[in-house]
Each structure stands twice: as C-alpha cells, then as structure tokens.
Amino acid sequence: MKLLKQETFCIQFNNHRRVPWPHHRRKTYLCYQLQLNGVTYASDYLRNKRGRHAEIRFVEKIRSLKLDKDKNYDITCYLTWSPCLHCARELVDLKRSHRHLTLQLFTSRLYYHWFQKFQEGLHLLYTSQVPVIVMGFQDFSDCWDRFVDHQGRAFGPECWDGLEQRSKNIQQRLNRILQVFSIVVFGSIVNEGYLNSPSEGQEFCVYNRNPGACGYGVTVGVLAFLTCLLYLALDVYFPQISSVKDRKKAVLSDIGVSAFWAFLWFVGFCYLANQWQVSKPRDNPLSEGTDAARAAIAFSFFSIFTWAGQAVLAFQRYQIGADSALFSQDYMDPSQDSSMPYAPYVEPSTGPDPAGMGGTYQQPANAFDAEPQGYQSQGY
C-alpha cells in the first residue's frame, strides 16, 4: 500500500481558509481504512480521476470488495474537502445498502459550504448516520500516523500554526449549517401541531389545546433560525473585524447566546413535554399529529445539547484565542509573522500607515489580489 509524502500531506490537508495562488493545488485526497473487529483489511488513499470525484471512486472500490453485509465493518475516511451533494448521496447509498457498516468521515475543510446544495449534502450525511467530523489535532495526528510516510516523525503542530483554532472555527461553521437545516424541520413539525377541529371549525393546539405551547414552539423555532442566520453571517465577517476587542466581544456573545438558547430549548422541552402529558385523549380522538408532537419534543431535547455544544465550542475558541495571538492574524492570513501578536490585519510590506482607523473602510485583502507576486513565502 502506498503512503502519502509528508510534504503532500502538509499541502493538501492544511486547513487554512485561504492559500496563495494557484488555488487548485489543494486537491481532494481521500484516505480510507477498512477494519473488521480491529483488524485492518484495506488502507489506501484516492484522488479524483477522469472527472470522477475521489468519493465516487471510493464507493465503487468498496462495492467491488463485495463485503459481507452482515458483518460489522468499520470504515474511517480522512478527506481534504468535504463531499459535494452528489458524492454525499452516493456515500449515503453505500451506508444504506450495508446496514451494519460504520462509516465515519473526517474532513479537514468544508467545500463550498456557503452554497445551499453543499449544505444539503452535509445535512443528508448527518441525518443518515454518516457523521462528518471536522478534523482536530488528534485526527490530523491519527491520519498522519496511518497514511503518511512519516519516517518515525510524529505529527507536530509546527507544521501548521493555529491548526486547532481554525479547526474549531470550521467545526462551529458545520454545526451552524446543520442547525439551520434542523430548525427548518422543527418549524414544519411544530406547525403540524395546529390541528383543525371539524366540529368547531377552527384550529387548536395538539399540546393540551394550549395555544401557548404551540406558540412557544413556533416562536422559539423562528427566533432560533434567525439567531443561526445572524451567526452564520458573523462567521463570514469575523476575519474582517480588525479590532481584537470586537472579536472578543463577538466570541463572548456567541457563548452567551448559545447558552441562552440551550436554556430556551430546555424550557421548551419541559413545557411541551408537560403539556403533552396532560393533554386529554378525548380532545383529539383521531390522534392526529401525535408523531409530530413527539418529534417536536424530541427535537427540543436534542437541541439543548447542540446549542450547549456551540457554547462550549465558542468558549474553547475564546480560551485558545485569549492567551495566544490567535484573535488576530490567524483567521485569514496563511503567511508567517507570528512575531506580532494581536496585530490587526494589514499588508505587512506596505509602507506608511494605511489610513488609520477612521474614515474609509479598508479592504486589505485586495492588496494581495492585486499583487500576487508579492507572495514569496511558502508559509504552509
């Protein structure tokens, strides 16, 4: 079995959000390991070939092995880019046709994650028991040990500075995407909680005929959705916030808001569960909407943890950022210069002060784009 070269791994698996020209040097690499009861049966890496994505080739490869569908195989994949919608469907198909297969995807970066199609793919995987996990230091390290010709060297953080911080960002981004999709589902479920009463000719709430319960569900759903959108937008603009203070505020608000939402979901869960318990069967003789009612309760329950998880992630981001320079350069600049902690993002080689802090809003990234040759260092 062939192994990756150290240099290839560092170039292809790095999780910087942008890299210097030419961008297409970051290709898809898919490293997979097939195990049964801890014994490795296959271990290899794949790339795109003849226009077919590595993931597709992977699925074909696995299918060609004609695995015994009753055995509990275990497949771990490490991807440089997360799968597109088409590949996500293929992977889900593979999972569905092999009930007992455990398929786990680790990804270094999210591919086109601001397009709805790609978000849909991620959500599909998420809801089909094919977890997509953003690689953290431990995962990079595992991948390094298994698939790289490391010549005895351990995976070291000196390879990429600030890896853990970026990983947390990406993970948070992924969580948020999945949250938005889930909330839409919740909204449609809770909407079914309003039942039509043929005798009275008007709607009533499936939860104990208490309009407050349905109202709370809908309100929480809509507001949570808006909160998600707000923070999705904030994630995008975060690197452009030049003041360290504002960045800290943004992350701190994320902690508070996420924790607060965990609380609201908790209240919602208790409220709905309680009202559901005391609803009288004779109010709803046909038992309409009971599935929806239960689903909404379950959703509220799980939301407590997803939002609490967001809060924890934000807290970790804050912790990492608080005592290192990571609140500053690391978010957007793959180049070096670790000597200047908390430096705002400005093109280092430009001479005199670019327009202070007032007046026009500087867009420093343009300075890079206009002068690609200025990029000399192979920082990563």
Added chain:
DNA sequence: CATCCCAGG
C-alpha cells in the same frame, strides 16, 4: 456571504 476536487499516464 469567500477561491478551491486539472487530466492523463
């Protein structure tokens, strides 16, 4: 809302 999975041997 950000740039991004070359193709062929």
